Amino acid sequence: MLDLGRTFLQSVERNPDAIAVVDGDTRLTYAAWLEQILRVAQGLNELGLGHGDHLLVVLQNRLEMATLHWACQFLGVIVTPLNWRAKPEEIDYCLIDASAKALVYEEVSAEAVAQSAEASNVPRVVVGADEGATHAYAGLLAARRWTAGPRATADDISLMLYTSGTTGKPKGVPRRHRQERAAALGHVAQNQYGIGECTLGVMPLYHTMGVRSLLAMALVDGCFVCLPRFSPATALALIQRERVSNLYLVPTLYHDLLAHADFAGTDISSVRKLGFAGAPMHDALLLRLDEAFQPELFVNHYGSSEVYTMAVNPDARRKPGSAGRAGINTRLRLVRLETTNPDDLAPRGTEGQIVADLAGDEAFEGYWNRPDANAKSLHGGWYFTGDTGYLDEDGELHVTGRVDDMIISGGENISPVDIESVLSLHPGVDEVAVAGLRDERWGQRVVAFIKRKGPVDGEALDAYCRGTDLANFKRPREYVFVSEIPKSPVGKILRRKLTAGEFEPDRS
Template identity: 30%
Template sequence: MNLSDQLSITAKNYPSKTAYVFQDEETSYMELESSVKKFASQLEKLGYQKGDHVALIVGNSPYYIAGLYGALRLGLVVIPINPLYTPHEMSYILNNGDVKAVITMDILLDKFVAIDDQLPKVNHYISCESGAEVDLDNHTLSSKMKSFTVMVQGGSVDYVGPNINEDDAAIILYTSGTTGKPKGAILSHHNLYSNARDVADYLTITREDRVVAALPMFHVFCLTVSLNAPLINGGTVLIMPTFSPSEVFRMTKDHHATVFAGVPTMYNYLLQSAKENKDSFSGIRLCISGGASMPVSLLKDFEQAFDVNISEGYGLSEASPVTCFNPLDRPRKPGSIGRSIIHVENKVVDERGDEVEIGEVGELIVQGPNVMQGYYNFPEETSVALRDGWLYTGDMAQMDDEGYFYIVDRKKDLILVGGYNVYPREVEEVLYSHPNVMEVAVVGVPDPELGEAVRSFVVVSDPTITEEILADFCKEQLVKYKIPTQIEFLDELPKNTTGKILRRSLRDKVTN
């Protein structure tokens, strides 16, 4: 079984059931299934075949759902990309991922003008209408352009796709690595289906649930928990184009939402408006938190203010992503990421790979049907991450005597900005490309709203270089949340005897 086949079954069994709500308009499962078939048939008509790679660079919308499931129906491999990325960031992923077609919004097409000649494998840009006035007829890329809407209108509702094997690649999720180059985690149809199924079972998400999709759909947290999990059981997805506390409260009340999933930053914003909006959350039976550790004080204050339980979990792109959640059938433990979900095993090991004693700290490793096949075009990194059937997460954790896990420390240098991963090396590489930057080190510092913020320390050759100049330089190549919020100039960076920059010393300098 796979996600696309399950959608067909649900549409057959419950054709009039609402699959999703967008801008207060409801779309049934049969209508969604029809769009999926039509889009898949037109992709095939353009010459795309099972195994080809397509990028999905679309915000939260019906385009994302029909585009994703339509491509999967044909057996294509989908590469979701953050629409806010700069052309510089996108071009690397599109080339490394061997992308042949890009599904994107019409208002984003100008981003590809400057890099189109750097993308020799891209044959088509499939444009989704945003409602803005965009002159597509005279666009520079018009010769490669196709309209998503026109494709669906001209597609066939009788389309039957190729046979899909459960081990066939379905999605490649690019996640930043310690080398500064993002790596694509290859997730099979079975990886995605099993995790959506097991998350839905563990959290008892059923056909009666209406799940708010406020997280970005290109992010694996939303992809599995807020999109695939409810769709796999015939639930309804309440699509939010962007996160807005006032819109969350309106949507949960007007559309009778039952489940909300978000990162701690979102809960913090919602809590600030708790008094006047408490009744809007009266129908919510469960809140889900992930992406970063939630402060215990925030968790308790939110639960008390809205009279709802928050189940905190843990996951990573390489595991589709969920491996742990706090169970719903017993008191959850604040500060814990919970217990292993169904069919997934977590354990804590030492440097030799041997399981440590209860309560001791070691590396968290994962095994299950949700674990990726490897990194696309990165065989060495794959061999490091996947060993003896286990995924080594790089996160330090401990387990108590009831099987609850606790994250003690994150991957060595990872910075979590509002739930988004930022690796220092990627930011450092951009700063190093400035002609006047001699040395640079980037660390994460505490931030009351976002959890962490990016801070950089630089050594420059020209004393006239200012923080504003370097920040503007970063804006040209990095998405907003990766740009340093502070840049400090030093005469030299602290190093050990081998010349390695000591990030911990810099981090201590800020936090002490």
């Protein structure tokens, strides 16, 4: 299999004059971008980075971030991106954990870098200007052209993503060139991308969804439109200006696009393919998107940093809530919630833990420096995701949440997602998250946290739930109205904040 450096060269050789990347007013063809990539590769090499070294990158989704990603592929350097909102202690931890040889940052991350004790021990390259930097990105770009050709093989490590680390230390997920290329090829096939596609590059390049969009566009000689920080107004303007043909977002961002005042006046006719991942999409949002975009393809994709694609539903409209079947590069199973035996299968229709075969082409091989995490998640050649779900009567997967999010009330296992899907359809509900709060009698009680979009109270929502097919034991016992549902930077609901009382009440 080709490594990713040679993969990029494929696109340059096939279609050198095609627009490859857009960032603001900057538009680069594949040939012009390759020139920048090879200069940055040479600059990194002159900084002392070589095959197998880690480069820590703390940048937003800008041209420099995408260029560094590709430059590392040519050098055989392991690009190791972090959330640009990372705290000093997170930068310290990841610099040590990865034994990173250098750090690249920008203005939004400069304060955290300045407060990082470990950052002072490595070369610090700034995009823009900062007096604490030892080098400037402009200097890398001014280097002579790298002429040694791609240094990596398909079996070398391409990048290392850090999981969000909502509990405990973040875990490094190293992924080889062949795993990344297989994942990108699978993404192209399962989203039916054609030559010359154009995507909105808004999912962060420290997250698997962002990386997949970047690589997939190169495979089809397509265009990656950088959006450094999500803004619905800017996103809509770029969709119209650049004639974006596909969107691959988390549900939260779709929600925000539809809710923005500019949506009705934006020409979205170029968008023919929608894909979502990162979290379940509630029925109401799915129906609104289908009506607004009328896409040719609407894909529900379920995956992870560890095993990129686990399941794909190529027509999310056909059966809302279904994540479909195993992707083309993997196998998956549902095992009993309490087991570590990959052969101890959960009965059809019963909730279990989702596990994926580590022999799959997209699967990682284990966490970086974390034997404890491997012992918890890797069993018998299978990756135990920590996600819960069930297989319906057609054998399709429905993802219901995390093992840790499961509400156990009166001895019953209750999935928050089932309740959220019902409540999302109420006309007075904008967003909803369900969690379990401690209860002396029941162990946990079901509580629904509601962001309103119209006049509604708890009594009305309770009456609404009673009129649906939601089982009585799943019905929320309390409704809490909030100004915002707390989410991670990539749009995942942070239920732990809700259960800890870390939210702003809606006082209207």
